[in-house]
Amino acid sequence: MKKNLLKQTTVAALLASTVLSFSPVAMGASSLDQSVNTVKSQLSKATTHYVNASLDGKLATSNELYPALNTLKNNYQSVRKSVVSSKLTSSQKQAKLKELDAVYNQKVSGGLVPYIDAYNYAIKYLAPIMKNIQVAQDRNDFATVEKEYHKLSYQLKGRTAILYRFSGKEARDLLLQSYKKPADAKRDELMVPVTIYMSLLEIKDFITAGKMTEAKAEYAEVEALLTRLPSAANNKFITALLDEVAKVKTALGETPDSAQQQILNGKVSEFVKILNTTQGSVATAAVTGTNSVTVTIVKTDATEADYVSYLGQGFYTQFVRELGVTAVNGHAPLSLEAAAYVESLKPKGVVTLADMKGKTLNIPVTVNNGSALNVNFSVTFK
Template identity: 50%
Template sequence: MKRKLWKEIMVAILLVSSILSFSSIAHGQTTSVQQSIDYVKIEMKKAALAYVEPALKGNLVPSSTLDPILNSVKKNYEATKKLILASNLSEKEKQAKLKELETLYEEKIVKGLIPYIDAYNYATKYLEPLLKEIKEAEAKNDFLSVEKAYHKLSVQLKSRTSILYRFTGKAPRDLLLEKYKKPADAKRDELIVPVTIMMKAASAQQLLLAGKKEEAIKSIEDIPSLVAKLSSTNAFHQALIKELERLQAIVFPPPITPVVPTPPVTPPSTGGGSGGSSETSAQRALRLAKAEAIKELTNYKVDVNASYSTANWDTISALKTKWTSAINASKSITDVDQAFTDAKAEITDVKTLVEEEQQNQDLVNAEAAKIPLTFAATDLAGTVSLPTVDADYTISVNTTSDLTKYDTKGMILADGTSTVVYTVKHKASGKTADTGSVTVTVTVIILKVSPVINAVSTVTIGSTIEFTFTDDLNWRNAITKISLFFYDDWNSNVIDHTNNFHITNGKMYFDSKSDGQLTYQTKGTYDWTIKAKGYQDAIVTVVVQ
């Protein structure tokens, strides 16, 4: 008998331990299986909104922000299922509640959050780098690299971009397509003609090397019609045209025209009434001074042009054009000398690659130095909290002394302090600089549990918009916002209805204040979220059929 009693006590202890181990879902306040189910349902619904609501404001949420949310949902979903199976519910009740959770998990996570993360990762790790690769190759007029990248991009667009359509949520899907797929499609279309020309030119060169000149000529017969389609304002297109001209001059050189000597010109007579005029010595001196200055200016820095970025060398070329005009307009040799001196000074101010790198390093060093040596990270557990930097920079954790309090992503985990070194990165140049040792004080905000909101889960058009709850005056007084996330098969929308609800003791109902109590008028899914300061969000879902 004692042995049996001891076993029953041990079972009870284990059951209590399993419930307590799940306290992260309810923040230490979950005391029933149903509450645990309600909390994880709220978490799943919030997870689905985490990428949809920002998209409605024109912002795409990066996967790095959503990964911790997904991991938390998965962990708590599995823990809740184990809690249900270990409960005293009947087998029928267990299966019903498991089915309820699985259905919501399938809708919000499997068909929503997970495929969105996959789509975002695909867009940022495949499409975006390919477009960057093409842009860099175009800037260098690297025709072979452009062609290779074009073919890689074409393969992606033909076979893999269906991943961008697989998640629910029209707003984030449209935004993802607009930001990544639309530019990729446009770039592919823009390169079709240039790449076709490049492929034909390469084929002609191979044929010529093989001694098949007639076939080579035939293979490029339609290149002129393709060249006519190139843009006169596209720098890469124009560079391709120049390359074709260069190749044509090498492969099909023009016939040499015999040089016919030009008879000497007899200077005009200074006497008589011929009306002619001769160049004075001063005019000749000015003309020669201009010619010499322009010659020196044209050759200035040419021997070190590789020391400059393409953009900065273009700047130098523009300055040479500007100052050549100024030299030609000079009225005296003094003016010529001054214009030439000013031109060289302005060109010298254009930074070389080494100078640009040093400037960018100095800038990021200065930005890193702005980070204070103390930082308060106060928020919910699982929230990433980092010091702020200017828009041209990013900041990340380099090292952290206590991973149990504040991790390498800057995520808040538990109360305490950690000594952290951050890395600041200059977006444009990629230059980085580390901060000094920053003492991060971590404070985890614990939200109180909101009352469970009760509503009929499935209703018909014309049903009253109202909810009931176990009254909690403190929670009612803390309510800051009531929002609706409505969606059907094609549309989604978030609307703030804070001012449209009347809230009384244990009841809230939708009222326009002039027309009286209102009802559901459109079929679809209605996710109502009630936010209250210091409390977890209360979420209730109503499906209107």
């Protein structure tokens, strides 16, 4: 009797478990698992919507990505609600929600969404500024170039971090290559021209106010910057800017130099700075006029070796490199003929550097910083 009762109880239990396994609750859990896994699979592929395009050298546009983003968001929210409203235990719900959220945060919040934000930023801010600058440069519109340059600098200084916030190295590199790097290059290209333009405006204000001393001091700063300008060769914007510099020089009551002479003036100033940094213990140089430098010998016991070192290895080498010298008296500057010519300029009786005091070397040279310019360069020793 007991055996029959035990057998009946066992069968009843098995039957109950079989019924429960096909109950709506159990079926719902199985269906829910499938839904969760399907959405997780979709979410895990979120970044491929823009990464795959970048592998082909293309940037996926935000308009192309919005449909995929909206679908992913809707599916994610829908399955999340299903989990919350299911009959799973609290711990089971939390586990599934954690799985979903982890994939969503990594692939959508950390990938697709910030990529779209970065792309939108690039086309809304960087691209229009770059276009405005190019149009203004083509028109030699210095005021607009200055305004847009400051806008670009502001963006590059504090806002372009958005371009680095999404996952996917290939897409990120392509976006930077397409927008950030050209913007960086344009800012660097315009830094000196814009500075010069702003100084010219200030000089004009000084002239209008009758403050000629201040105007000339500011103009000296402009001349020092000319050597750092991009080449004027095939650059109409820089050529036009140099014309503005010449006009200001005329307004100051001075004879304006040619564009190439202006560039050379700036290079001479830089040359003197470098020479004094490297050779200052032997002699100091100073610009004393157009194409003219005065060298003050400071080493009291200057020897013949100092003459060779200062003039041959120090002065002449820097002179050729920094000024863009392409010929000395018609000879290649580093040729034996040029060396022989420079040696022939050495006054009779000069052995040491100290012997050069009171003497002047006049060197006919050709410089080329965009186009050839022939000048007689004067070096006076004291």
